[in-house]
Amino acid sequence: MAKLSIQQLSKTYSNGVKALDNINLEIENGLFGLLGPNGAGKSTLMRTLACLQEADSGTATLDEINILQDPSSLRKVLGYLPQEFGVYPRITAQQLLDHIAILKGISQRKERKELIEYLLHKVNLYEKRHKSVKGFSGGMKQRVGIAQALIGNPRLIIVDEPTAGLDPGERNRFHNLLADVGQNVIVLLSTHIVADVSELCTEMAIMNHGSIVYKGSPITAMDKIRGMVWQKTIERSELEHYQNDYVIISEKMVAGRPVIHIWSENDPANGFTRVEPNLEDVFFSHIHPTGTTLNPVN
Ligand code: ADP
Ligand code: MG
Numbered sequence: 001m002a003k004l005s006i007q008q009l010s011k012t013y014s015n016g017v018k019a020l021d022n023i024n025l026e027i028e029n030g031l032f033g034l035l036g037p038n039g040a041g042k043s044t045l046m047r048t049l050a051c052l053q054e055a056d057s058g059t060a061t062l063d064e065i066n067i068l069q070d071p072s073s074l075r076k077v078l079g080y081l082p083q084e085f086g087v088y089p090r091i092t093a094q095q096l097l098d099h100i101a102i103l104k105g106i107s108q109r110k111e112r113k114e115l116i117e118y119l120l121h122k123v124n125l126y127e128k129r130h131k132s133v134k135g136f137s138g139g140m141k142q143r144v145g146i147a148q149a150l151i152g153n154p155r156l157i158i159v160d161e162p163t164a165g166l167d168p169g170e171r172n173r174f175h176n177l178l179a180d181v182g183q184n185v186i187v188l189l190s191t192h193i194v195a196d197v198s199e200l201c202t203e204m205a206i207m208n209h210g211s212i213v214y215k216g217s218p219i220t221a222m223d224k225i226r227g228m229v230w231q232k233t234i235e236r237s238e239l240e241h242y243q244n245d246y247v248i249i250s251e252k253m254v255a256g257r258p259v260i261h262i263w264s265e266n267d268p269a270n271g272f273t274r275v276e277p278n279l280e281d282v283f284f285s286h287i288h289p290t291g292t293t294l295n296p297v298n
Pocket of ligand 1: 017018019036037038040041043045
C-alpha cells in the first residue's frame, strides 16, 4: 500500500496570493478527489507534488521518497497529466507515446512497442493509433494524456481537472478508465465538478483559498450535514427575498423554476422540506458561491 503524505505545505506567489496555506493530507491507494472552485490552489498543489515548482515550506513524501528534496526519484514513479495538455504536435498517437516513452527512459525498441500497444488498447485508441492527435476530440486527447501518464509503471498518478471540457459520453468513458487505473496505485484527481468526486472517489478533500476545508469520505461528509438541508421550489422573482432571509447553499433550475437548498439547523417551516444531502450540498455548505466559507463542519 503506497502512501502520499503532505505536511504543512505552503506557497505564496510573488504577487502575494497565498495559493497553499498549510496543507496537510494523507493519501493512500485508490482515487482521491481534490475538489475546489477555480483559484482554490489545486493546480499549485499538483505542480508542487510533480516537482514542477517549489513550495515555500513544508514536506511531502511518497513512501520512502522525499518529494521536495529528491525530484529525480519522484519523477521515476510519477505519471502526470497537467491541466493544460493541449499542445499537440502533428504526429500520430502511437508516435507521440513512443516519443514520451523514450523521454521516460524506455530505450528498448521492442519493450516500447509492446508497452504502447498495451496502453493504446487500455485507453481504447488502438484503432486510431495511426491518426494525428491534433484531430482528436477532447475525450480522445485526455485518453492519450492518461496513456502517457501510465508509461513507466507509476506509483503516483496526478491528473489535474481531466474531465473539464468533455461531453457526457466522453466523461463517462474517462471515468471508467480512471476507476480501472486507480485500483493499484494512488490517483490524485483534481476537479471543480462535484459529480466527478461522487462517482469516482472513496476519499476526498475540499480546497478553498489555499486551505483544506474538509477531508474524509464523501459518504461521511453527507452524513455530517444530514438533517440540515432543506429544499423548496420558488418563483424566480422571489429569489432575492430568499437570499436575504436564508442561507442558500444551492439553487438550480428544474423545469424552468428555481429549486433552492438552504442550510438550517431548525425546521424553517414556510413550505421547506428536509432533503437527503448530496455531495453538492456538502461542497456548497463549505464553499458559498461568493467564495466565503459557510459552515466549517470538519
Ligand atoms: P486552481 O487550480 O484550484 O484553479 P491555482 O493553483 O491555479 O488554482 O491558483 C491558485 C491561486 O494562485 C489563484 O489565485 C491564482 O490566480 C494564483 N496563481 C496561480 N499561479 C500563479 C502564478 N504563477 N503567479 C501568481 N499567482 C498565481
Ligand atoms: Mg487548476
